[in-house]
Amino acid sequence: MALFIQLTLTGLTNGAILALAALGFVLIYKSSDVINFAQGEFLLIGAYVIFGLVAQVGIFWPVSLILTVLIAVALGVVVERLVLRPMIGEPIISVIMVTIGLSSLLKAIVSAIWGTIPQAFPAFIPSAPVKILGATVGEDRLWALVIAVLMLGLFNIFFTRSREGIAMRAVADDQQAALSMGISVKKIFAWAWSIAAATAALGGLLVANIVGVSGELAGFGLRVFPVVILGGLDSIPGAIIGGIIIGLLEAYTGGYIGQGLNQVLPFVVLIVILMVRPYGLFGQEIIERV
Amino acid sequence: MLTLNNVEVIYNDVILVLKGMSLHVPEGKIVGLLGSNGAGKSTTLKAISGLLKAEDGEVTDGNIQFLNADIQHKDASDIVRQGIFQVMEGRRVFEHLTTEENLVAGSYTRSSVNLRDEIEIVYEYFPRLKERRHQTAGYLSGGEQQMLAIGRALMAKPKLMMLDEPSLGLAPLLVMEIFNIIKRINEEQKTTILLVEQNANLTLSVADYAYIMESGRIVLEGAPLDLRENADVREFYLGLTEVGQRKSYRDVKHYKRRKRWLS
Numbered sequence A: 001m002a003l004f005i006q007l008t009l010t011g012l013t014n015g016a017i018l019a020l021a022a023l024g025f026v027l028i029y030k031s032s033d034v035i036n037f038a039q040g041e042f043l044l045i046g047a048y049v050i051f052g053l054v055a056q057v058g059i060f061w062p063v064s065l066i067l068t069v070l071i072a073v074a075l076g077v078v079v080e081r082l083v084l085r086p087m088i089g090e091p092i093i094s095v096i097m098v099t100i101g102l103s104s105l106l107k108a109i110v111s112a113i114w115g116t117i118p119q120a121f122p123a124f125i126p127s128a129p130v131k132i133l134g135a136t137v138g139e140d141r142l143w144a145l146v147i148a149v150l151m152l153g154l155f156n157i158f159f160t161r162s163r164e165g166i167a168m169r170a171v172a173d174d175q176q177a178a179l180s181m182g183i184s185v186k187k188i189f190a191w192a193w194s195i196a197a198a199t200a201a202l203g204g205l206l207v208a209n210i211v212g213v214s215g216e217l218a219g220f221g222l223r224v225f226p227v228v229i230l231g232g233l234d235s236i237p238g239a240i241i242g243g244i245i246i247g248l249l250e251a252y253t254g255g256y257i258g259q260g261l262n263q264v265l266p267f268v269v270l271i272v273i274l275m276v277r278p279y280g281l282f283g284q285e286i287i288e289r290v
Numbered sequence B: 001m002l003t004l005n006n007v008e009v010i011y012n013d014v015i016l017v018l019k020g021m022s023l024h025v026p027e028g029k030i031v032g033l034l035g036s037n038g039a040g041k042s043t044t045l046k047a048i049s050g051l052l053k054a055e056d057g058e059v060t061d062g063n064i065q066f067l068n069a070d071i072q073h074k075d076a077s078d079i080v081r082q083g084i085f086q087v088m089e090g091r092r093v094f095e096h097l098t099t100e101e102n103l104v105a106g107s108y109t110r111s112s113v114n115l116r117d118e119i120e121i122v123y124e125y126f127p128r129l130k131e132r133r134h135q136t137a138g139y140l141s142g143g144e145q146q147m148l149a150i151g152r153a154l155m156a157k158p159k160l161m162m163l164d165e166p167s168l169g170l171a172p173l174l175v176m177e178i179f180n181i182i183k184r185i186n187e188e189q190k191t192t193i194l195l196v197e198q199n200a201n202l203t204l205s206v207a208d209y210a211y212i213m214e215s216g217r218i219v220l221e222g223a224p225l226d227l228r229e230n231a232d233v234r235e236f237y238l239g240l241t242e243v244g245q246r247k248s249y250r251d252v253k254h255y256k257r258r259k260r261w262l263s
Helices: A002-032 A039-057 A061-087 A092-114 A139-161 A163-173 A175-180 A185-211 A217-222 A224-231 A236-257 A265-276 B041-049 B051-055 B076-082 B099-106 B115-125 B127-131 B142-155 B172-188 B200-206 B224-229 B231-236
Strands: A129-132 A135-138 B002-011 B015-025 B030-035 B057-066 B084-087 B160-164 B192-197 B209-214 B217-222
Touching: A002 A039, A002 A135, A002 A139, A002 A163, A002 A185, A002 A224, A002 A236, A039 A061, A039 A092, A039 A185, A039 A217, A061 A092, A061 A185, A129 A139, A135 A139, A139 A163, A139 A185, A139 A236, A163 A175, A163 A185, A163 B099, A175 A185, A175 B051, A175 B076, A175 B084, A185 A217, A217 A224, A224 A236, A224 A265, A236 A265, B002 B041, B015 B030, B015 B041, B015 B057, B015 B217, B030 B041, B030 B172, B030 B200, B041 B051, B041 B057, B041 B076, B041 B084, B041 B160, B041 B192, B051 B057, B051 B076, B076 B084, B084 B142, B099 B115, B099 B142, B115 B127, B115 B142, B115 B172, B127 B142, B142 B160, B142 B172, B172 B192, B172 B200, B192 B200, B200 B224, B209 B224, B217 B224, B224 B231
Parallel strands: B030 B192, B030 B209, B084 B160, B160 B192
Antiparallel strands: A129 A135, B002 B015, B002 B057, B209 B217
């Protein structure tokens, strides 16, 4: 039983972080139909920037945190303006290739500034082990869970209650109709990219806190793919539930069946679910009135 | 209020769609714009609302004036902010949003607005929408979607509302209902309306003035009563013969009348 609780907690925390990283991905796909292969690098940059600010420059961590989010937002806007906007109207495959190029570029910039040697993440999040129902889990993991849940809740409110959020979903639905409503599609795209970069930065910070700061972090971004495909590429609740399912699955298979297999099983489940629900668990079906 | 002077529109740098289009919409009136398929009615509306740019179209000549200011080079969102709202052809509701979220999206350009009250006003015009307020818009019936599209426009509280074929694909009774509501909006909200239609009979019954368009320019204009008397309009738009009866295909000998305005 203790093992079960232990694995559940590990799975949940991993899943919540995955969901946070997946959220930005969904956001970009939802509003602009672009599959962003550079999402992992956004995580990487977020982690390195806060590492640089706290450990190298020595700024008090809450200030650094705010600065990191602001830098991420700026990065999102710049990427949208310089890289994505010229691609509007181009074939989707070209846009995807551009994001792959972008991911290499960002990775190279990071290693040019900070090198490739893994670094320890500054320990400003307390990491003392906490006992819950007989299982032990690091306090930092619990914080990760809390922050992820909080962020996801905020997003949910943003998208269903605020006018900006509804406008964003409107753009995703029908760009021209949104345009006729006076919604500036360019502005919405910039919003989507900056929010995506900011959440990824937060996700990167949470992962880096657990595994350390290194180029490996970008690989974590790739694990977002099974999450979003499982949940549905364009669904925010899907990203959350997909993240938690993948997190739990990885933890359970790792704990009960054996390490190594936990990298495979999520994909097996993914295939099964896609056979039953080709749009993913919560993906938007194309509405057809009959 | 709105004046088009000799407007020329070219798509993709080669296709000339509007060839010197001129039209005037006076404040507080309903103006109808009639014409067959491909005459350039929708293009005219898109040229006014600025949506043309998203389709690679461009106003290359002439000018469009709204409240005495040129608007032909403005962005679509600026034009909406100035008070022109286009209800696009084919309803174009946001399918995955609920009815109420669609209405909220319509109010996007308005700052400091009491959404509750505004939405209630829309529900007063369209009580059916209130029953379906939390339903996904994509699953509404065609008529309800058209009501939602007009409701969305009401949320923006435009000075000029442009409707592109609101009767498209709807049952005759429903079309009547929608036209009555358009008339009410014009009277109660003091919204000026530019109505693009193929349904000549209904349009002439609600409009204060009407234009008839053919291949990119206006060929005829006048008050509805005068237009109804015009032999060409009777023949080609109202489906009546010279003596005023309905046209019948039983009359085997059928000569196509020559459109006089073309010569």
